[in-house]
Amino acid sequence: xxxxxxxxxxxxxxxxxxxxxxxxxxxxxxxxxxxxxxxxxxxxxxxxxxxxxxxxxxxxxxxxxxxxxxxxxxxxxxxxxxxxxxxxxxxxxxxxxxxxxxxxxxxxxxxxxxxxxxxxxxxxxxxxxxxxxxxxxxxxxxxxxxxxxxxxxxxxxxxxxxxxxxxxxxxxxxxxxxxxxxxxxxxxxxxxxxxxxxxxxxxxxxxxxxxxxxxxxxxxxxxxxxxxxxxxxxxxxxxxxxxxxxxxxxxxxxxxxxxxxxxxxxxxxxxxxxxxxx
Numbered sequence: 544x545x546x547x548x549x550x551x552x553x554x555x556x557x558x559x560x561x562x563x564x565x566x567x568x569x570x571x572x573x574x575x576x577x578x579x580x581x582x583x584x585x586x587x588x589x590x591x592x593x594x595x596x597x598x599x600x601x602x603x604x605x606x607x608x609x610x611x612x613x614x615x616x617x618x619x620x621x622x623x624x625x626x627x628x629x630x631x632x633x634x635x636x637x638x639x640x641x642x643x644x645x646x647x648x649x650x651x652x653x654x655x656x657x658x659x660x661x662x663x664x665x666x667x668x669x670x671x672x673x674x675x676x677x678x679x680x681x682x683x684x685x686x687x688x689x690x691x692x693x694x695x696x697x698x699x700x701x702x703x704x705x706x707x708x709x710x711x712x713x714x715x716x717x718x719x720x721x722x723x724x725x726x727x728x729x730x731x732x733x734x735x736x737x738x739x740x741x742x743x744x745x746x747x748x749x750x751x752x753x754x755x756x757x758x759x760x761x762x763x764x765x766x767x768x769x770x771x772x773x774x775x776x777x778x779x780x781x782x783x784x785x786x787x788x789x790x791x792x793x794x795x796x797x798x799x800x801x802x803x804x805x806x807x808x809x810x811x812x813x814x815x816x817x818x819x820x821x
Contacts, residue, residue, distance in 0.1 A: 549682070561666050563600065564666045639735030651669050654766055655768075657765055665769030676746075679773075704728060708753070738767040768786065781810070
C-alpha cells in the first residue's frame with residue numbers, strides 16, 4: 544500500500560514509522576495472549592513485557608534507519624536535554640497500557656518525530672482494529688484501515704456545549720465533571736490511549752479532549768498532535784499556549800485538544816478553574 548506523503552520530504556520517516564508501529568502492534572497483541580508479568584512504575588503506572596519488547600523493536604529500527612537522530616521512549620531513561628536536538632523521535636510503545644492489559648481495543652502504538660521543536664511526522668496504530676492514523680507536513684493527515692486510506696478532517700461543531708467529549712477510561716479524574724458542568728457538555732466517551740482520543744477528534748467522531756492534570760509527557764502527545772493539527776484541529780495546554788517540545792518532557796499545564804472551532808471558548812472558560820496549573 545502506498546501512503547500519502549511517501550513521496551514528500553519526510554517520506555522515508557513516514558514509511559519506517561508505519562512499518563515499525565505495525566510490527567510492534569503485532570508483537571504486543573501476540574504477547575498479550577500469554578503471561579504479561581505486570582509491574583508498577585512510579586506514579587502507579589503499569590508496565591508489561593510487551594511495553595518493553597515494543598520499545599526495543601521500535602528503538603532498534605529507528606536507530607538502524609536514522610542513526611543521527613536521538614530517540615526518547617517511555618520505557619527508556621531519557622533526559623530533557625535530548626529535546627534540544629534538531630530532530631528527535633518520541634515513542635510510546637503502548638499508549639493506554641491499562642486498556643491493553645484489560646484486553647480492550649483502547650490502546651495504541653505511537654511514533655512521532657519532532658523537528659526543531661514541532662511535531663512533524665506522526666503515526667498512531669491500533670493493532671486490534673487494524674487502524675493506522677498518520678500525518679506528514681506535505682501529505683496531510685490520513686487513516687488506513689483494512690487496506691483503504693482516507694483523509695482525516697475534524698468536525699464543524701462550533702459551540703462548546705455541543706462538543707462530544709472524549710476522556711480517559713482508566714485515569715478519569717473528578718475534575719472532568721467540573722469541565723462538563725462549566726461547558727454544558729453531556730456527551731462523553733471514555734478511551735484509554737491519549738493518541739486514540741486525539742485521533743478520534745481528527746476523524747471527526749469527537750470534538751474535545753481536556754486533561755486538567757499534569758500527568759502527560761511529550762511521547763503521549765507528539766504523534767497525535769502531528770495528526771490532529773493536519774486534520775484541522777488544535778492542541779494546547781489548558782491556557783491556550785502551544786506545547787513545548789524543547790523544554791521538559793512533562794506537560795505540566797494540562798492539555799486541551801479540539802476540532803479548533805471550540806478551542807478558544809473552552810480555554811476561556813476552563814483556565815480560571817485550574818489556577819494551580821498556571
